Amino acid sequence: MMKKVLSVVVSVYNEEQALPMFVRTVKPILETLPWDYELLFVNDGSADESLSLLKKFAVEDPGVKVISFSRNFGHEAAMIAGIDYASGDAVVCMDADLQHPPEYLPEIVEKLDAGFDVIHMVRTGNHSAGVLKNVTSAGFYWVINRMSDVKLEPGASDFFALSRRSAQVLRENYREKVRFLRGYVQNIGFRRTTIEYEARERVAGESKYSIRKLFAFSMNTILCFSNLPLKLGMFAAGFAACLGVMVMVYTLLTRQGAPSGYATIVILNCFMFAILFLIVGIIGEYMAIMFSEMKDRPVYIVQETENVEGPVR
Numbered sequence: 001m002m003k004k005v006l007s008v009v010v011s012v013y014n015e016e017q018a019l020p021m022f023v024r025t026v027k028p029i030l031e032t033l034p035w036d037y038e039l040l041f042v043n044d045g046s047a048d049e050s051l052s053l054l055k056k057f058a059v060e061d062p063g064v065k066v067i068s069f070s071r072n073f074g075h076e077a078a079m080i081a082g083i084d085y086a087s088g089d090a091v092v093c094m095d096a097d098l099q100h101p102p103e104y105l106p107e108i109v110e111k112l113d114a115g116f117d118v119i120h121m122v123r124t125g126n127h128s129a130g131v132l133k134n135v136t137s138a139g140f141y142w143v144i145n146r147m148s149d150v151k152l153e154p155g156a157s158d159f160f161a162l163s164r165r166s167a168q169v170l171r172e173n174y175r176e177k178v179r180f181l182r183g184y185v186q187n188i189g190f191r192r193t194t195i196e197y198e199a200r201e202r203v204a205g206e207s208k209y210s211i212r213k214l215f216a217f218s219m220n221t222i223l224c225f226s227n228l229p230l231k232l233g234m235f236a237a238g239f240a241a242c243l244g245v246m247v248m249v250y251t252l253l254t255r256q257g258a259p260s261g262y263a264t265i266v267i268l269n270c271f272m273f274a275i276l277f278l279i280v281g282i283i284g285e286y287m288a289i290m291f292s293e294m295k296d297r298p299v300y301i302v303q304e305t306e307n308v309e310g311p312v313r
């Protein structure tokens with residue numbers, strides 16, 4: 001019987017210092033696996049010697065494959081490209097800095113053999129990241145989980161494995177330009193499991209994610225997983241209308257206080273604003289619908305069928 005093939009996707013951005021160590025550590029582990037492997041590096045427009053190193057590795061071992069971008073497109077783009085090009089029976093995404101311990105690969109393969117489709121590695125502690133990053137990350141997950149109907153697990157990392165069919169869903173159905181791959185991986189369904197791991201220090205080089213980049217990234221994620229900001233207009237309309245009614249009732253009941261005409265102006269103001277906000281809110285609702293349509297996420301994802309040919313359409 002042919003051995004199955006594991007595609008290990010590694011995004012690389014200026015990792016010349018970490019790469020030799022990475023290959024030296026990962027290859028022996030891959031060789032002990034019951035599966036064959038392809039080690040697929042995605043060079044995300046590195047400005048250092050990463051690409052020439054990768055080319056050298058590819059000459060030495062045909063199992064090492066390299067895709068190189070024309071410029072830096074970001075970590076997510078690199079992972080998506082890796083998933084697109086991965087030809088194996090399952091895909092594992094990991095970082096080049098050994099923060100995702102390759103010692104877990106055998107356990108991942110066991111889970112894949114046991115029939116799991118999505119295996120998400122969850123960090124138990126990230127001491128290397130520092131307090132600020134850990135607190136902001138916790139806050140981010142708290143907010144997004146309250147604002148959005150998808151569930152995002154705190155601590156879930158960009159270290160995950162996908163079976164062929166679940167990878168196919170990502171290739172075909174989640175092609176948004178503004179995206180959060182980790183979120184999709186957690187929300188495509190299928191048989192899913194998690195493995196806990198302890199994040200390590202990076203072996204060499206430095207983190208490419210600044211706090212500023214992470215903030216932009218979090219904003220994007222909230223905007224792309226939640227329509228709530230678009231509905232603020234409706235809330236504001238409700239608030240302004242209630243305020244108007246309250247002032248009206250108060251003036252009618254007490255008939256005192258401010259100079260004459262004051263209440264009329266305030267009440268009129270409140271109602272005008274209520275109408276304005278309502279219209280903004282309605283536009284927001286339409287935008288939310290258009291936004292969903294544009295994202296074109298799948299209405300459903302079929303896991304398997306019996307005696308069914310496939311959709312008629």
Ligand code: UDP
Pocket residue numbers: 010011012013014015044072073074075078094095096097099202206207208209
């Ligand atoms: N990376 C990338 N493109 C980028 C930034 C990072 O491909 O624009 C890669 C990087 O080489 C590493 C992984 O993504 O393999 C994670 O990046 P990093 O370790 O800097 O992030 P951190 O672990 O600090 O969150």
Ligand code: MG
Pocket residue numbers: 095097099202207
């Ligand atoms: Mg890292």
